[in-house]
Amino acid sequence: MGVAKQLYQLQEVDLELESGEQALARITSQLGESQAVVAARKELDGESQRLEELRQQQHSMEWEIDDFTVKLAAVEERLYSGRITNPKELANLQHEADGLQSRRSQVEDKALEMMEGVSRGEAKVVTLSSQLKRLEVEWQHEQQQLLAEAERHKGAIADLKQKRQLMVVNIDPAAVDVYHGIKKQKGRAVAKVEAGTCRGCGITLSTAQLQQARGNPLVQCSNCRRILFLA
Ligand SMILES: [Zn+2]
Numbered sequence: 183m184g185v186a187k188q189l190y191q192l193q194e195v196d197l198e199l200e201s202g203e204q205a206l207a208r209i210t211s212q213l214g215e216s217q218a219v220v221a222a223r224k225e226l227d228g229e230s231q232r233l234e235e236l237r238q239q240q241h242s243m244e245w246e247i248d249d250f251t252v253k254l255a256a257v258e259e260r261l262y263s264g265r266i267t268n269p270k271e272l273a274n275l276q277h278e279a280d281g282l283q284s285r286r287s288q289v290e291d292k293a294l295e296m297m298e299g300v301s302r303g304e305a306k307v308v309t310l311s312s313q314l315k316r317l318e319v320e321w322q323h324e325q326q327q328l329l330a331e332a333e334r335h336k337g338a339i340a341d342l343k344q345k346r347q348l349m350v351v352n353i354d355p356a357a358v359d360v361y362h363g364i365k366k367q368k369g370r371a372v373a374k375v376e377a378g379t380c381r382g383c384g385i386t387l388s389t390a391q392l393q394q395a396r397g398n399p400l401v402q403c404s405n406c407r408r409i410l411f412l413a
Contacts, residue, residue, distance in 0.1 A: 186411040193371060199342045206335040223314055226311060261279060364409065374411050380403040385406070387404075
């Protein structure tokens with residue numbers, strides 16, 4: 183096999199390796215926390231916290247209502263005990279009882295609103311929790327697929343590297359050096375010759391160059407310096 187053909191085949195392996203490594207890097211960048219999951223978790227945390235605050239307010243209102251009830255019972259006990267006969271004192275007690283009752287009923291109204299708020303909050307937390315759960319399951323599934331894909335690419339890359347090593351030992355080291363030098367500068371070091379032109383740069387090659395390229399030694403394009411490979 184001519185050295186140009188060997189280098190051309192080496193280049194094919196290098197290109198495959200490159201695209202495998204690019205794919206692996208793309209996958210690796212997709213691994214990790216999902217923005218959607220993070221956002222859903224944050225929303226749920228915020229809503230749970232608001233719900234907890236509402237519950238605490240509801241409890242303190244219930245205590246307030248209990249407090250009014252106890253005070254009212256004491257006032258009414260005195261009012262209806264028969265022990266107090268002074269009309270002015272009785273009127274004062276009645277006034278006090280009315281005031282307690284009206285304040286209690288104001289707090290009761292607020293507590294009712296609060297209870298509705300708690301119910302709405304509970305429903306929202308349930309909805310957000312199930313949304314988060316669904317997103318987490320989707321994300322886990324995606325991550326598993328990505329990991330499996332990454333493993334496939336790693337395996338393919340390892341195989342290609344091994345193949346490359348076996349190829350390189352059979353190529354003239356000086357030619358491999360030339361190949362690496364041009365590859366570093368141009369990305370692709372070997373250009374196919376088709377219809378008398380260099381596929382690397384598109385220039386029409388001279389008859390002399392074409393004849394040289396048919397022989398075994400390395401011939402580089404006079405324009406782009408790539409190694410010419412005549413299939
Ligand atoms: Zn060229």
